[in-house]
Structure formats: structure tokens, C-alpha cells
Amino acid sequence: MNAGRQKYVEIRVPVLAIFTPPHALGTWYMNNEDPAVRTGVETFLARDAALVEKQAKAFEAGIPTVKVVRLPHANHYVFISNESDVLREMYAFIGNLP
Secondary structure (H helix, E strand, O other): OOOOOOOOOOOOOOEEEEEOOOOOOOHHHHHOOOHHHHHHHHHHHHHHHHHHHHHHHHHHHHOOOEEEEEOOOOOOOHHHHOHHHHHHHHHHHHHOOO
């Protein structure tokens, strides 16, 4: 799948990037009272938050035209789980385009 992939190192257009550090796991994991599950969830969330934050900072450092938005605990379908946040950020971003 990665064969022949191209690395884009110069992006000169405005960019809106939405990150969700950490991702939402769902209610079963978050509400589980089992100590082993809770420990595993907390460990996963800490690692996930660190990884996603690293990616967000890489965007901020590498793309001068980027606006990075962080929406903690959104799920993979951030446009559904955080629809009003996504729309607000999109309208603000579009409203500031040259």
C-alpha cells in the first residue's frame, strides 16, 4: 500500500486540520468498573493523546498555513460526534480565506 507514495513537504494553501486527542472509545470502555479494563483504557488514552498531539504539532510546525483544531474525545466520525464544532470551525476557516 505504501509503495510509490509521495511525501508532500510544501503545502502553500490554507489548511484546516481537525485532531481529536484522545479519541473517544465509546461508553462500554469509559463506564466499565473492572479495574483491569480501567487501567487498560487509561493507558490507551494517554498513549493515543500523546500520538495525536505529536501529529497535530507536526502539522503546526510543518505547514505555515495550517489552522489546527483539537476536539478532545470525538470519535472517528468527528463530523457526526462533534457536528456543531466542526461546522463552526469550517465556517470560521472559510470566512478567513483570502
